[in-house]
Amino acid sequence: MRLINRHPGRASALVLGLIPFLLAILVYGMASRERLAENPNDKLLPGLEQMTSAINRMAFQEDRRSGDYLMWQDTKASLQRLAIGVGIAASLALAVGLLNGVLPVFRAGLAPLVSALSMIPPLAILPILFIVFGLGELSKVMLIVIGTAPIMMRDVAQRVRELPQEQLIKIQTLGANSWQVVTRMALPQVLPRLIDTVRLSLGPAWLFLIAAEAIASEEGLGYRIFLVRRYLAMDVILPYVLWITLLAIVIDQLLRLTNRRLFPWYNAGGH
Amino acid sequence: MSFITVNRLWKEYGSAVVLENLNLQVKQGEFCTLVGASGCGKSTFLKMLLGQEQPSRGELNLEGQTFPGEPDRNRGIVFQRYSVFPHLTVRQNVLLGLELEQKPFLGKLFGQQRREALDKVDGMIESVGLAHAANKWPHELSGGMQQRLAIAQSFIMRPRVLLLDEPFGALDPGIRGDMHELILKLWRETGTTIFMVTHDLQEGFYLGTRLLVFDKVRNDPQQPEAYGATITYDLPIGETSRQVYQSIESSVSETARNLSA
Known part of the structure; x- marks a missing residue:
């Protein structure tokens, strides 16, 4: 079947839609962890912990x-x-x-x-x-x-x-x-x-x-x-x-x- | 004096002649069907009756007065499509004309006046057979029902002239028969003068009191726009024979071939 005629179902469309988001989070998480392992005070790619504490402080x-x-x-x-x-x-x-x-x-x-x-x-x-x-x-x-x-x-x-x-x-x-x-x-x-x-x-x-x-x-x-x-x-x-x-x-x-x-x-x- | 008089009427767009030397007298209450090949000026003539287009030369009179230069509430129209308002329900669509007439500024009726108008509206909706769909939106209606609505919307204004521009052209043949009955019924009840443009020669032969055939008498193969169309047959309905039908048919289709060549 030609690619143009292949339609994803509801569930698979949802999964396909989520994949790019999950990938972005994953890549960011890995990069952030790597930098923080080298220098715990790194500011460029803060981890979840730093961000939640910042939100907590601001909000x-x-x-x-x-x-x-x-x-x-x-x-x-x-x-x-x-x-x-x-x-x-x-x-x-x-x-x-x-x-x-x-x-x-x-x-x-x-x-x-x-x-x-x-x-x-x-x-x-x-x-x-x-x-x-x-x-x-x-x-x-x-x-x-x-x-x-x-x-x-x-x-x-x-x-x-x-x-x-x-x-x-x-x-x-x-x-x-x-x-x-x-x-x-x-x-x-x-x-x-x-x-x-x-x-x-x-x-x-x-x-x-x-x-x-x-x-x-x-x-x-x-x-x-x-x-x-x-x-x-x-x-x-x-x-x-x-x-x-x-x-x-x-x-x-x-x-x-x-x-x-x-x-x-x-x-x-x-x- | 006749109701509508057309006297040596010409319509030209630049060098293209659409209608040439049209002469016609129509009495009040007549039901004229206009047939002819595409591009023979039937719709242009209808637009002039409506006030959307003006004649280039000649006279077009309504009871001795020149036709008003813009559409007004005395001349109703039903197009093939897009005649009803998608943002109004069936009832609101039919009510619209009454509201516009009675409330120049607000354009809406309230309270007692609205109830009185709605009584009229419901009667009209009933008589076109849409009572069961009174609160539906136009997009929920079939093509035939939309045309019934458009007809009701026009008829409730009691226009002196009703113009129908291929109103049933997009409908299935079976539905078309029902619509013919409806329009004949309303015409008999109201006595409105009707002009109906149609592609369908059969329809023209069967409906109304008078058949007007628009055709080109002269044709220049090198320059098809050089000559315009005029009324070649003007027949009372009921006195038409098979032979006449065939001769009109062959003449009209020859013109159509010439125009599309």
Whole structure:
């Protein structure tokens, strides 16, 4: 049988999926043990013991200087920035994308600008944001907004325009005015697609968040990683990276489930 | 004065002539079927009746007035596909037109008004035979049921003209027969003027009151777009014979061969 026609069963697919993870852990564990055997104070590849003690210190003990639980504080600060930034970006994307998608006049005036904006490398204007909005929360949120909104706007507009032309004609024959075309045809059908777009934009959003936190911040997951880098504290950095990854997976899956729950017609292939 | 008047109508796209010198008078309540080879302008003519396309030359009048330049609630349409809204259930799909009409800003009905409208909607759903599926999503319906829904959605608005663009083209032959009965029943009940485009000459011969054949009279093999199509046969249904059927069939298929060559 040709390789392209061989499909793994459920159980074997699960095992196949786990193998790379197990291999990575195994390789890391071996390398770490080897280095630690040579030098118990090695910082580069900390073992499980060092990492758990670091997590314990960061997450479950009060910081000696500030009295805070640093990891939770960092998580809260970062998630808040991420949520505000992505929330604003998604709202902007929805509004501009709908108008661009439905109204030709609006599209003619705004689509070239949106395309041009989406080509600006957001990190290149980070200094401008710091200068304009200061080093506080606003500049970090703005970086996420500027980094993710233009592409989401283009995506939403594209999704609106992908709706069959027949629907647009049909709703007009039912007497819809332009406003009703937006609110009763385009908006409800584009919402589940917006959630998909947000899921895809979360990667870039994390990137911009951590970049902004690394450069100027007093708390946050990205800030912490870059702070402890000075002490080569891999025992903190690695758990933090794993934690961020876990958060990203959880957020992504929550959005996926929300989409399924709210829009049953969309996920059952009704589009 | 006739209900719809077409007077020396031409439609051109650049140098390509689609329709040439079309003349037609249609009375209110007629059921016209439009047949002809692909590319003979049947759908273009339907789009002009809908307001989606404008004639290049000539007149297209509804009760003496020029046709409105965009689709409106007086002219319903059923396409071959994508006519219903996937994000609304069967009931919501049929209700939509009433909601749009009564609530220009919200586009939704509530309370007593909604209940009254839903009574009407349920009656309509019943009469197209979808009562058992009233709360299903369109993707849960078969192709035939989706078309029933699209028909109900249009008919509830009581449009003055109903346009059907190959509505049963994608359906199985058996289902198609049921749909013919449905559309004839609704047409008799409402007296709406219907234009139906079809590929199927049989369907055109059987359904409605009047058969319009779109065909090219002249053909330039070197330049197929040089001449447009026009109405070559305009026959009342019931007076059509086997001989006429065969002569239309051969003429239409010859045009189709020329166009695809």
